[in-house]
Amino acid sequence: MLAKHTGTGEFDAPDRAVALVGARDYGRYASRDLGTLPVDFLSTVDITNGNSGSATLNARGEFVGLAFDGTLDGVISDWWYEAPINRTIHVDSRYMLWVMDRVDGAQRLLTEMDVPRDDARASVE
Numbered sequence: 001m002l003a004k005h006t007g008t009g010e011f012d013a014p015d016r017a018v019a020l021v022g023a024r025d026y027g028r029y030a031s032r033d034l035g036t037l038p039v040d041f042l043s044t045v046d047i048t049n050g051n052s053g054s055a056t057l058n059a060r061g062e063f064v065g066l067a068f069d070g071t072l073d074g075v076i077s078d079w080w081y082e083a084p085i086n087r088t089i090h091v092d093s094r095y096m097l098w099v100m101d102r103v104d105g106a107q108r109l110l111t112e113m114d115v116p117r118d119d120a121r122a123s124v125e
Helices: 015-022 072-078 093-103 107-112 119-124
Strands: 040-043 055-057 063-070 088-092
Touching: 015 093, 040 063, 063 072, 063 093, 088 093, 093 107
Parallel strands: none
Antiparallel strands: 040 088, 055 063, 063 088
């Protein structure tokens, strides 16, 4: 996010998000394996126009993200699926929760969704 942040148009990240990322303040939403906060990921899921915003589930049926785009090489999947080249781009659920919690302060919505408060948040506010 910081690498793309220019302050203009679609590359204008919220000041609070820029500050939190700059401080590597991801709270419990950070990936232990990566040591950072995943924003998005690729999969071989086959999507077409109209699938944007569809839930992405892992093998255990857990919500892990939302499909939001496909790669240009995968456009052919509207007519023919090519596993070696078809890719879908998903926003990671950890990033969505981090934005809701740490950037936007949407605690009421998180409570309604039964997402417990990030314990690390209390220490930075």
